[in-house]
Amino acid sequence: MTASAPPPIRILGIDPGLRSTGFGVIDKAGNKLAYIASGCIKADATGTLPERIKTILEGLEEIIATYEPKQAAVEIVFVNVNPQSTLLLGQARGAAIAALVTANLPVAEYSALQVKQAVVGHGKAAKEQVQAMVARLLALPGHPSPDAADALACAIAHAHGGQGMGALATAGRRVKGGRLV
Amino acid sequence: MTASAPPPIRILGIDPGLRSTGFGVIDKAGNKLAYIASGCIKADATGTLPERIKTILEGLEEIIATYEPKQAAVEIVFVNVNPQSTLLLGQARGAAIAALVTANLPVAEYSALQVKQAVVGHGKAAKEQVQAMVARLLALPGHPSPDAADALACAIAHAHGGQGMGALATAGRRVKGGRLV
Numbered sequence: 001m002t003a004s005a006p007p008p009i010r011i012l013g014i015d016p017g018l019r020s021t022g023f024g025v026i027d028k029a030g031n032k033l034a035y036i037a038s039g040c041i042k043a044d045a046t047g048t049l050p051e052r053i054k055t056i057l058e059g060l061e062e063i064i065a066t067y068e069p070k071q072a073a074v075e076i077v078f079v080n081v082n083p084q085s086t087l088l089l090g091q092a093r094g095a096a097i098a099a100l101v102t103a104n105l106p107v108a109e110y111s112a113l114q115v116k117q118a119v120v121g122h123g124k125a126a127k128e129q130v131q132a133m134v135a136r137l138l139a140l141p142g143h144p145s146p147d148a149a150d151a152l153a154c155a156i157a158h159a160h161g162g163q164g165m166g167a168l169a170t171a172g173r174r175v176k177g178g179r180l181v
Numbered sequence: 182m183t184a185s186a187p188p189p190i191r192i193l194g195i196d197p198g199l200r201s202t203g204f205g206v207i208d209k210a211g212n213k214l215a216y217i218a219s220g221c222i223k224a225d226a227t228g229t230l231p232e233r234i235k236t237i238l239e240g241l242e243e244i245i246a247t248y249e250p251k252q253a254a255v256e257i258v259f260v261n262v263n264p265q266s267t268l269l270l271g272q273a274r275g276a277a278i279a280a281l282v283t284a285n286l287p288v289a290e291y292s293a294l295q296v297k298q299a300v301v302g303h304g305k306a307a308k309e310q311v312q313a314m315v316a317r318l319l320a321l322p323g324h325p326s327p328d329a330a331d332a333l334a335c336a337i338a339h340a341h342g343g344q345g346m347g348a349l350a351t352a353g354r355r356v357k358g359g360r361l362v
Binding site for chain 2 (some may be wrong): 048049053057077080084086088089094095098099101107109
């Protein structure tokens with residue numbers, strides 16, 4: 001990195017879910033991306049909804065306090081065929097955005113189509129392709145879990161301003177744990 | 182109220198919605214209920230989802246700081262015929278519960294059926310009946326708005342432990358504004 005390189009912008013990507021909320025933290029410096037952390041927040045499936053929302057809030061608070069992102073990107077979830085699942089997923093997503101807003105992070109939203117276009121180059125990519133491209137773009141030594149990969153992909157889409165990949169270069173190998181269980 | 186009366190418990194009832202989140206605050210002292218405040222938080226329909234969630238969070242924070250409830254009760258929302266509406270409603274509800282959980286309030290949940298049974302005595306009551314019974318139970322000088330009435334009804338259902346009305350007496354006429362616009 002040269003002296004004239006812009007300071008990195010740290011981005012927190014979120015893939016919301018009521019059972020598992022994926023998160024991914026990356027740094028964007030110019031057109032270079034660096035992996036910082038990823039993982040997922042697991043909510044006890046036997047808990048009440050307020051308990052599960054508390055788990056999501058506390059998990060995201062901890063991640064924000066640890067990695068101090070400056071911007072957030074949240075995947076726009078699909079409506080499920082099952083209305084009850086759609087409602088549950090909506091509640092998890094609302095809680096996740098509440099945690100980001102409470103931390104005063106600007107929150108951008110990207111559809112799965114936009115995320116796949118930004119990361120794989122077309123909107124019909126399979127989950128495995130997203131995982132593989134995220135690993136390649138961030139120079140990871142292995143594939144992240146699907147939830148973490150989707151969150152990292154959302155952060156990457158935001159880093160590209162929702163645009164296609166272009167001539168993106170990747171940099172950095174700071175692989176950390178960052179996994180909440 | 183005699184010297185042996187238990188101290189009142191203040192309950193915040195919430196009827197979640199993305200456009201309008203109804204709230205109602207009541208005191209329960211023994212088997213007596215007293216109205217404290219009610220109203221609704223209106224979110225700008227032209228705003229982004231994170232902006233609307235911020236409005237809900239800030240509104241509830243202000244209500245909690247002003248009235249200092251000790252318990253919260255949230256209506257379980259119906260799944261809508263429109264999946265996109267269901268998702269939006271879920272997100273609003275998740276954000277509302279996030280605000281309550283962040284304020285360390287214990288959060289109970291009641292279905293519309295339970296709320297109607299507790300307030301009107303049967304689960305198929307019309308909205309106007311709920312409004313009228315809430316006004317009567319809390320000795321209000323007029324009918325609260327539908328959103329506020331549902332939130333107050335949810336608080337009343339919680340005050341009754343989700344049980345039927347029984348020989349409930351009402352007390353108190355402390356009618357305040359408490360309306361957020």
